[in-house]
Amino acid sequence: MALIKHAWLLLLLLVIAFLLQIIFFSPISPDILELPSPSSVLIVPSNNRLQEVIKLGEGFLPAPEDVAVDKNGILYTATRDGWIRRLHRNGSWEDWMKVESSTLLGITTAKRGGLIVCDCEKGLLKFTDDGVTVLASHVHGSEIRFADDAIEASDGSVYFSVASTKFQLHTWHLDVLEAKPYGQLLKYDPATEETSILLDGLYFANGVALSKDEDFLLVCESWRFRCLKHWLKGESKGKTEIFIENLPGAPDNINLAPDGTFWIALLQVVFKGTEFVHTSRALKLIISNFPKAIGLVFSGLKKKATVINVAANGSILRRFDDPTGSVISFVTSAVEFEDHLYLGSLNTDFVGKLPLK
Ligand SMILES: *[C@@H]1O[C@H](CO)[C@@H](O)[C@H](O)[C@H]1NC(C)=O
Ligand SMILES: *[C@@H]1O[C@H](CO)[C@@H](O)[C@H](O)[C@H]1NC(C)=O
Ligand SMILES: [Ca+2]
Numbered sequence: 001m002a003l004i005k006h007a008w009l010l011l012l013l014l015v016i017a018f019l020l021q022i023i024f025f026s027p028i029s030p031d032i033l034e035l036p037s038p039s040s041v042l043i044v045p046s047n048n049r050l051q052e053v054i055k056l057g058e059g060f061l062p063a064p065e066d067v068a069v070d071k072n073g074i075l076y077t078a079t080r081d082g083w084i085r086r087l088h089r090n091g092s093w094e095d096w097m098k099v100e101s102s103t104l105l106g107i108t109t110a111k112r113g114g115l116i117v118c119d120c121e122k123g124l125l126k127f128t129d130d131g132v133t134v135l136a137s138h139v140h141g142s143e144i145r146f147a148d149d150a151i152e153a154s155d156g157s158v159y160f161s162v163a164s165t166k167f168q169l170h171t172w173h174l175d176v177l178e179a180k181p182y183g184q185l186l187k188y189d190p191a192t193e194e195t196s197i198l199l200d201g202l203y204f205a206n207g208v209a210l211s212k213d214e215d216f217l218l219v220c221e222s223w224r225f226r227c228l229k230h231w232l233k234g235e236s237k238g239k240t241e242i243f244i245e246n247l248p249g250a251p252d253n254i255n256l257a258p259d260g261t262f263w264i265a266l267l268q269v270v271f272k273g274t275e276f277v278h279t280s281r282a283l284k285l286i287i288s289n290f291p292k293a294i295g296l297v298f299s300g301l302k303k304k305a306t307v308i309n310v311a312a313n314g315s316i317l318r319r320f321d322d323p324t325g326s327v328i329s330f331v332t333s334a335v336e337f338e339d340h341l342y343l344g345s346l347n348t349d350f351v352g353k354l355p356l357k
């Protein structure tokens with residue numbers, strides 16, 4: 001009898017020791033993730049329009065996170081193998097430029113030619129036919145890690161986001177679980193070649209876009225389910241306000257459309273049925289120790305794709321989904337060009353093309 005009692009006590013102590021160990025060695029110190037409340041602006045129902053995409057470059061574009069089209073109609077994308085590939089108007093793909101990297105993310109065309117690319121490891125890069133240069137690798141003496149998306153203004157300034165100053169691309173899940181604001185919005189000034197911090201303390205700063213008149217800048221805060229508007233001109237210059245909030249997904253890249261509206265890709269970060277994970281600190285401490293459990297929590301990403309079209313005043317105009325992710329999933333970017341939408345993704349080996357008319 002006494003022996004059984006002791007065995008139970010021992011087991012209890014072991015369990016406590018195990019939990020303490022897990023909590024003590026947890027890679028995160030989590031906060032509660034504020035989930036979006038059902039939005040009053042979101043009256044547009046889910047559909048399956050994204051299942052109509054045409055697959056461009058299928059099989060040789062590993063995880064093309066972002067897409068950009070230059071003024072000659074050449075389409076660019078950066079893939080996991082470090083290649084910048086481009087699609088010519090005649091329909092042929094070209095392996096254009098390569099760097100040693102598996103972490104190329106947001107891209108944007110430069111007004112005077114070439115492509116500006118965010119690399120999580122190296123910072124802000126510029127590619128031209130002559131080669132690659134590093135535009136920005138440090139800000140205030142610290143290395144820029146996890147640069148996520150960039151946009152160039154007419155004066156040559158480049159605005160770009162740093163998703164997280166704590167975590168990396170391969171540990172981005174931990175950034176959601178920790179739910180603390182480690183994101184930044186930076187500005188690279190080509191005249192001085194200096195980089196400065198415009199906004200700090202953002203919840204995973206992701207896509208950046210300029211308005212048609214360049215009077216404001218938008219930056220998406222993924223884990224806040226919102227995008228911010230930062231005024232660059234006018235009487236509100238320097239002020240930041242909410243552009244859109246309570247989005248039905250975490251906003252990734254954002255792109256200006258020819259008509260002055262914006263396309264935003266939304267990620268299924270909080271998968272239906274796993275909401276409770278994000279609102280429990282203890283659970284997040286435990287889960288963060290187990291890659292398999294983390295994978296399960298974020299498995300919804302590969303089961304859905306959503307993009308929305310938002311007016312310059314922040315109202316949602318259109319929405320396209322692949323509700324099951326059967327054709328395209330984990331869409332991270334939507335770019336409109338000549339009545340078509342081009343879609344980047346972290347879970348496909350193609351760029352999606354969707355006729356808008
Ligand atoms: C398509 O255009 C590109 C760029 O002008 C050229 O290099 C390529 O050879 C062309 N391909 C075909 C099949 O015409
Ligand atoms: C916002 O802009 C859209 C498109 O231009 C327009 O249809 C809508 O009425 C506007 N909404 C508000 C609240 O101004
Ligand atoms: Ca971009």
Ligand SMILES: [Ca+2]
Binds near residue numbers: 105252
């Ligand atoms: Ca992004």
